């Protein structure tokens with residue numbers, strides 16, 4: 306049993322997979338549940354902004370730093386720190402090491418594919434599969450290309 310656990314731990318570290326064994330689909334469900342403050346099963350832009358820039362912003366500078374993001378994501382969703390680093394890098398479209406409204410706006414076409422100002426579980430799931438290294442949508446060493454809105 307111990308050997309099995311040790312091997313399982315080594316295996317998951319080498320793959321950068323979630324140490325608790327959560328799949329990307331499961332994490333997407335957990336994230337939506339946390340972001341959906343009014344419980345209608347969808348995440349509005351207001352709910353997304355409130356969660357990120359109030360709850361995840363430990364030093365209250367209205368930006369989510371790399372450290373704030375990794376700390377919150379790893380603690381809440383039990384993801385591997387290396388995987389989370391890559392995920393943050395993919396989310397940080399302008400590569401300033403902060404998640405700001407600029408990054409969120411650039412992801413909106415993918416997050417909210419039918420443009421109704423809400424992100425459904427299905428939409429978030431698809432988004433996470435593109436952005437998250439365990440979703441197999443990311444080729445190592447390449448950035449996922451996203452077209453910013455209004456530029």
Ligand SMILES: *[C@@H]1O[C@H](CO)[C@@H](O)[C@H](O)[C@H]1NC(C)=O
Pocket residue numbers: 363364365
């Ligand atoms: C940030 O704001 C929250 C809520 O207003 C407060 O509890 C917390 O102490 C603040 N943190 C810092 C570092 O200012």
Ligand SMILES: [Ca+2]
Pocket residue numbers: 340341342343344345346347348349352
């Ligand atoms: Ca909601």
Ligand SMILES: [Ca+2]
Pocket residue numbers: 362363364365366367368369370373
């Ligand atoms: Ca901050």
Ligand SMILES: [Ca+2]
Pocket residue numbers: 397398399400401402403404405407408
């Ligand atoms: Ca940024």
